[in-house]
Amino acid sequence: MSLLSLVAALECAPIAVLQHTGLERTLVVGAGGFLGAAARYLVGGLVHRWLPATFPYGTFLINVTGCFAIGVLAALAEEGSVPPAARLFLMIGVLGGYTTFSSFGYETFSLIREGSAPAACMNVIGQVVLGMLAVWGGAAVGRSL
Numbered sequence: 001m002s003l004l005s006l007v008a009a010l011e012c013a014p015i016a017v018l019q020h021t022g023l024e025r026t027l028v029v030g031a032g033g034f035l036g037a038a039a040r041y042l043v044g045g046l047v048h049r050w051l052p053a054t055f056p057y058g059t060f061l062i063n064v065t066g067c068f069a070i071g072v073l074a075a076l077a078e079e080g081s082v083p084p085a086a087r088l089f090l091m092i093g094v095l096g097g098y099t100t101f102s103s104f105g106y107e108t109f110s111l112i113r114e115g116s117a118p119a120a121c122m123n124v125i126g127q128v129v130l131g132m133l134a135v136w137g138g139a140a141v142g143r144s145l
Contacts, residue, residue, distance in 0.1 A: 025088055032093015040098050066102035070095050074106055 043065075044058035051057040073091050076082045082090070095102045104127060111120035 028088050029093040032089040033097035036094040036097025063101040066099035067105040070102040070106045
């Protein structure tokens with residue numbers, strides 16, 4: 001099944017009817033998240049089986065492919081080819097479960113495209129530095145428990 005036929009099927013499916021309330025939108029995102037998380041587990045496992053554990057190749061591949069996928073979907077959404085229910089399911093659900101790095105990449109790209117390079121730099125530096133500090137702080141708290 002091609003991506004466009006999947007999008008068309010999602011728009012015709014009961015999911016399209018469910019996009020009108022918060023609970024239903026949450027269920028659509030959650031269903032996509034389940035599939036994305038399962039895909040992450042499978043891809044990561046396959047990569048780990050074939051490549052040495054000297055570098056996080058699985059995470060690297062997942063993050064890059066997630067960024068590519070969100071780029072494709074965002075371009076299609078901007079053209080109106082991805083209906084709202086499919087966008088919730090695919091971009092927020094599936095890709096959110098697969099990798100949140102794709103959202104980070106897309107949002108940073110959007111800032112640059114909109115002419116906000118300083119905000120894009122702040123986003124990159126802030127998320128990486130604060131993320132590393134949060135991991136360090138969380139580990140310190142965890143060790144003290």
